[in-house]
Amino acid sequence: MHANVTARFAKAICFFRLRSLPFPMDLTAITFTELRYLLALADTGHFGKAAAKCFVTQPTLSAQLKKLEENLGVQLVERTPRGAQLTPIGQQVVAHARVILEHVQAIGDAALGHSDPLAGELHLGVIPTLGPYFLPKVLVPLQHTFPRLRLFVEEQITAVLLEHLLNHQLDAALLALPVDASGVEALPLFDEPFWVLVPRNHPLTKKACIREADLEGQNVLLLTEGHCLREQALSLCMKHNAQVAGDFRATSLETLRHLVAAGYGCTLIPELAVSSLGDGKTVVRPLVGAEARRRIGLVWRKSYPRPESIAALGNFFRTEMARAGLSIPRQGQDSESDRPDARGALGVKRPSR
Secondary structure, eight states, X not given: OOHXXXXXXXXXXXXXXXSOOSSOOOGGGOOHHHHHHHHHHHHHSOHHHHHHHHTSOHHHHHHHHHHHHHHHTSOXXXXXTTEEXXXXXXXXXXXXXXXXXXXXXXXXXXHHTSSOTTOEEEEEEEOTTTHHHHHHHHHHHHHHHOTTEEEEEEEOOHHHHHHHHHTTSOSEEEEEEOOOOSSEEEEEEEEEEEEEEEETTOGGGXXXXXXXXXXXXXXXXXXXXXXXXXXXXXXXXXXXXXXXXEEEEESSHHHHHHHHHTTSOBEEEEHHHHTTOOSSSEEEEEEEXXXXXXXXXXXXXXXXXXXXXXXXXXXXXXXXXXXXXXXXXXXXXOOSTTOOOOBOTTSOBOOOO
């Protein structure tokens, strides 16, 4: 294990040793199981849900947490009729417990994955505008390529995924780049072009492709706040004087599709989602311009103890998306400005800008 990982592990353990208590503390009595139960309670806020998550009975979980509190000499959890809430010291213990258990898991995964970098557990986050369209293309080949990988997927908006990533609840996340957060690293995976979805009788259907300037005066439907795709679409609208449809703020691309089909306006759709839109009531056209795409990347904490797992996962995703026809940026290439035109995931040759 790397020296910095060992140091972080030791620092977390020392947290318990250095606290001044009115009586000696027996750290050998604290078990990893108790820490796992505490994290489950912190994540669910409810004893019953935490017990179900850990596959134990509620009395068993409660008894183990009570034992942990007695060994530490502090109250970690405030028990209420509606559930449970961490005390201030409980929140500190939970933060250190996450680091400890992450490195304990890394020890087991290192032994398991001596010849397989993606053996063991990996918790992956993904944004909602990518997950339903990207995951079906990669999950089956991922399982075949890395059969010992135990993948857990969480779908959330960017802000929530970053919070869970920095709190050690996730190992990595699939996000639109760039990401405004400290303490993380990012590997660009692929560039995903935007398409414009319009009602089938819309004047823009007469065009083989739609340029960014063609959006001027158009009523553009957006996702609700918190979605990175909303911010990208809003930037295009402001730059080209498009009208933002303020009466509708959808939480999914599927809702936007229904609104477009009903004639309320047009919207931007990432290319991987286009193949799911064949309802006969809408038409899609490729969007051409300097900002007519987004870059998807794999983001992880700089302190993550299994960098070889991230590298293997990132390389796998890049290979699969290249097979799908998407443009793959060079590793270390942060700018989107020099992306070459390419045949997209739908097999459509995108026109030059």
